[in-house]
Amino acid sequence: MPTLDLILEVILLTVKVAVLTQIIFALPMPLTWLERKIAGHIQVRLGPWRVGPHGILQPFADAIKLLFKEDIVPDKADKILFKIAPLIAMVPAFAVFAAIPLGDTFKIPVIGAEVKLYLSDMNVGALYILAIGGLSVYGMILGGWASNSKYALLGGLRCSAQMISYEIAVSFAVIGVVMLSNSLNLLEIVKSQGGSFLSWNFLYLPVGPVWFAIFLIGSVAEINRIPFDLSEDEGTLSSGYHTEYSGMRFSFFMLAEYVAMVTVSILSVIFFFGGWNAPFAFLSFIPPIAWFMGKVCFFIYFFMWVRFTLPRYRYDQLMKIGWKILIPLSLVNILITGLMLI
Amino acid sequence: MEDGKKGLDIFGLIKSVLFTDFVKGLVITLGYNVSRSITLRYPDTEKWIPYRRWRGMHTLNKDANGRELCVACELCSRACPTQCITVIPMEDATGRGIADRVAKVWKVDLVRCLFCGFCEDACPTTAVRLGREYELACHDLSCTVKEREGLLKPQPVPESFEGGVVVGARFVRTPGGISVVADLSKSRKRAL
Amino acid sequence: MFEQFFFYIFATVAIVSAICVISVRNPVHSAVFLIVCLLQVAAIFVLLRSPFLAAAQVFIYVGAVMVLFLFAVMVLDMGKAHWKEHLHGQSAPAAVLAGILFILLGYMALKGRMTAPLGTYNEAALVKNTEVVGRALFTKYIFPFEVVSVILLLALVGAIALVMREKRP
Numbered sequence: 290m291p292t293l294d295l296i297l298e299v300i301l302l303t304v305k306v307a308v309l310t311q312i313i314f315a316l317p318m319p320l321t322w323l324e325r326k327i328a329g330h331i332q333v334r335l336g337p338w339r340v341g342p343h344g345i346l347q348p349f350a351d352a353i354k355l356l357f358k359e360d361i362v363p364d365k366a367d368k369i370l371f372k373i374a375p376l377i378a379m380v381p382a383f384a385v386f387a388a389i390p391l392g393d394t395f396k397i398p399v400i401g402a403e404v405k406l407y408l409s410d411m412n413v414g415a416l417y418i419l420a421i422g423g424l425s426v427y428g429m430i431l432g433g434w435a436s437n438s439k440y441a442l443l444g445g446l447r448c449s450a451q452m453i454s455y456e457i458a459v460s461f462a463v464i465g466v467v468m469l470s471n472s473l474n475l476l477e478i479v480k481s482q483g484g485s486f487l488s489w490n491f492l493y494l495p496v497g498p499v500w501f502a503i504f505l506i507g508s509v510a511e512i513n514r515i516p517f518d519l520s521e522d523e524g525t526l527s528s529g530y531h532t533e534y535s536g537m538r539f540s541f542f543m544l545a546e547y548v549a550m551v552t553v554s555i556l557s558v559i560f561f562f563g564g565w566n567a568p569f570a571f572l573s574f575i576p577p578i579a580w581f582m583g584k585v586c587f588f589i590y591f592f593m594w595v596r597f598t599l600p601r602y603r604y605d606q607l608m609k610i611g612w613k614i615l616i617p618l619s620l621v622n623i624l625i626t627g628l629m630l631i
Numbered sequence: 632m633e634d635g636k637k638g639l640d641i642f643g644l645i646k647s648v649l650f651t652d653f654v655k656g657l658v659i660t661l662g663y664n665v666s667r668s669i670t671l672r673y674p675d676t677e678k679w680i681p682y683r684r685w686r687g688m689h690t691l692n693k694d695a696n697g698r699e700l701c702v703a704c705e706l707c708s709r710a711c712p713t714q715c716i717t718v719i720p721m722e723d724a725t726g727r728g729i730a731d732r733v734a735k736v737w738k739v740d741l742v743r744c745l746f747c748g749f750c751e752d753a754c755p756t757t758a759v760r761l762g763r764e765y766e767l768a769c770h771d772l773s774c775t776v777k778e779r780e781g782l783l784k785p786q787p788v789p790e791s792f793e794g795g796v797v798v799g800a801r802f803v804r805t806p807g808g809i810s811v812v813a814d815l816s817k818s819r820k821r822a823l
Numbered sequence: 824m825f826e827q828f829f830f831y832i833f834a835t836v837a838i839v840s841a842i843c844v845i846s847v848r849n850p851v852h853s854a855v856f857l858i859v860c861l862l863q864v865a866a867i868f869v870l871l872r873s874p875f876l877a878a879a880q881v882f883i884y885v886g887a888v889m890v891l892f893l894f895a896v897m898v899l900d901m902g903k904a905h906w907k908e909h910l911h912g913q914s915a916p917a918a919v920l921a922g923i924l925f926i927l928l929g930y931m932a933l934k935g936r937m938t939a940p941l942g943t944y945n946e947a948a949l950v951k952n953t954e955v956v957g958r959a960l961f962t963k964y965i966f967p968f969e970v971v972s973v974i975l976l977l978a979l980v981g982a983i984a985l986v987m988r989e990k991r992p
Contacts, residue, residue: 331660335670370855413953416878423886427858430893434851442897449894453887460882473953502650598660599653 305408309386317547318348324593331597358536363437366533370435375534375541378428381421382548388414388421389555390475392565392578406578407476414475415463415560419456422511422552425545426452429513429520432542433530444529447604448513448520454611455510455517461619462504466560468626469493469500479564486568491561496626501561503619508557510611512549514592516599519607554588671797671821674811678800679821680788686746686761689739691782699727699783700758703734707750707759715743716750729756737779741767762786763794769808787813797821826870833870837863850896854889861885875953 322337322345329336337344362371390407397404411417426448433445467473469490470481482489491497510517521529531542558564562584565577602610646652671677681687692700703720721735728734750759764786769775788794792815799817803810836859843856861884868877960968 327664330664330668333663333666333669335668335672367849367851370851411874412951413874413878416875416882416953420878420882420886423882426890427893430890430897431851431855434893434897446894446897449890453890453894456887594657594660594664598656 301404302408305404309408310383313383313386313548313551314544316551317544318352320547320550320589321351321543322348323589324596327590327593328597331594352540355536355540360536360538361533363533365437367435367437370431371533372538374428374432374435375538375545376428377431378425378545379541379548381424381428382545382552384421385418385552387411388417388475389552390479390559390564391555392581393476393479395578410474410476412474415467415473415478418475418552418556419460419463422549423452423456425549428542428545429530432534433520436530436533438533440526440528441530441532444520444522444526444532447522447526448530451510451513451517451519451607451611454608455507455615458503458611458615458619459507459511461616461623462500462507463560465496465500465619465622465626466490466504468623468630469497475559479559479566482563483566485570486563489561489563489566489568496622496629497561499618499622500626501557503615503622504560505557506610507615508553509592509595510607512553513546514550515596516602517607518601519604522601524601550592551585551589554585554592557588558584674800674802674809676800677797678811678813680792680794680796680798680813680815680818681763681765682795683763683790683793685763685765685794686748686751688741688762688764688767688786689744689750689777689782690760690762690764690786691737691779692758692760693783694729698729699733700729700756701734701737702728702730702732702756702758703737704732704755706753706755710749710753711744712747712749713743713745715740734779737782738776739782740776742772742775760790763788766811788815795821830867830870833863833866836860837867851893854892854896857892858885858889861889873952873956875956 325347326336326344328334337347340346340350362368387408388411390410392406394403395406396402429448430445433441433443433448436442466478470478472478472481478490486492489497491501513520518529520526521531523529526532531539534542558581565581567573567575567577567580671679673679694700703718705718705720708714708716708718716739717736718734719736720732722731723733724731746761748761751761796818797820799814801812801814803812840856840859840863844853844860847853847856861880865877865880865885868874868880
């Protein structure tokens, strides 16, 4: 027998899911603009300029263009897989947000009601994010295979090999965080880093920075961004797994990529930089959500910054970094972390 | 890695552990990110005015009294390697030109012209000069042949203007076409 | 009531996709159906109040093992001729073995040998699901756990040995 409370809770949850999904859907638009703008300024250009003031309406123009483009399906492609592959890439990127907290609770100023800034307080949150986040790669592999094109297939294969290699290192880094914070629950992980910035996992010397480096490098490889975007290496593979895609289906891949970048930024903040905790106790009058957003924005900027700083690695270098450096390093680091925690 | 046999490179190891090269790169790109863009905002607000030596669209000069300097000697059309200049002389004693012989027709086909400047060198009276007008694109072929009447009008950038600077400009759309009107009073040096 | 409803959905999809795994022609499609099947099993784990197992299932089987499967299937590009070659002479013993396994499993399930004690964990323990699993693995089931890890280690060493032998001129 559903009570009124239960119904209210379900309605609230539905509203939260709807709002969050809308935000994530819209997020890549400002991000593409920002990325092109940052690219422009780093290369001493202007970036988008002509559509709207400072080119701010450029993403809308792009979206309209993508919507009206013909959705081409190659003749010899595996039609069904080709059509659902972009969705397979996109859905896990959104599903991850079910476990990602954006803050503890938020008091709406006028009504005084408290709203929880997370969808579910999952006690295996960290594991869930790793598991679901890893599923995006199927969209890329299947899309690459279903296109029936050499370049797309090579892109898909590179994607899968890269993902397997770096997933291990990233998981080890998350295990390190779980060991330091003593919980798989993301809320608990953030709570354990409360107080001042000295209790952030990043500053748990000497292992914290190492875990962070492993996590960051592995994540950049997993979300296929420069310097590890070998699966869409336009120099050798024209554009990798999405060579044959056009229009909306292509934009789904882009959407998944940008959402994954946001996810990784959020996870870096939650795992290593104290989530929504202020760095100093006397600065805690600034609302936690502002701290959180500020830190996440920094990481998003950081990823774009790195993109236009580093050249692309070679594929053998990529594998070497993954298997010969990151994985042994993380194994040693687990040992040191364990010894420090005794 | 290649010279690993020489013994362990301690400094190299420390440098790679601390990502110093990576951080150096980041600092450089951040510096560029906050630096001023060198993009010339042509055609919206800025325009590049070339140096005097620039060879753009032809112009026919007049002397101080407003008489045409051209004496229709046809040396320019003879010197032209692409035969794009057509000169038809005529007799005119009304004082239109500095001599009795003036050009009835003086036209240049800009599609064939290669802006070599031979006509300029051949001219005995410095009547023809390659000016600094470089926006020559248009919608149809009718504008590619420039007649004497149009060429006699002074170009927007006067010969006295030094050039080699970026000046303020305005983008103008008219039914006849588009143009960028330069404002020579505001000028700045090029950034790079 | 709700849970049963969801269970039937997941179970039906799992069985249908499992049948598809062995009936579709294209190996890549088989792999995709296997992914669907494993995801449904993970969902059933969630219904059984063990989110840790569900997440581990998705993480390891769907996230890692199946990526390798797909990788191998795509690279090998097996035609029908290859299938025949691989299966010759092995199908009869395989069928017998599968039959024996099936009968054995059915027997054990009917006799009630395969049930786990239900309801011994209270709500507080269920929240600390990961901890419960960890404790059980490292105390009660330490011996099977160690045996499994040794077997995995052997497999690892064996795989490396095979690759090394092929590389030698």
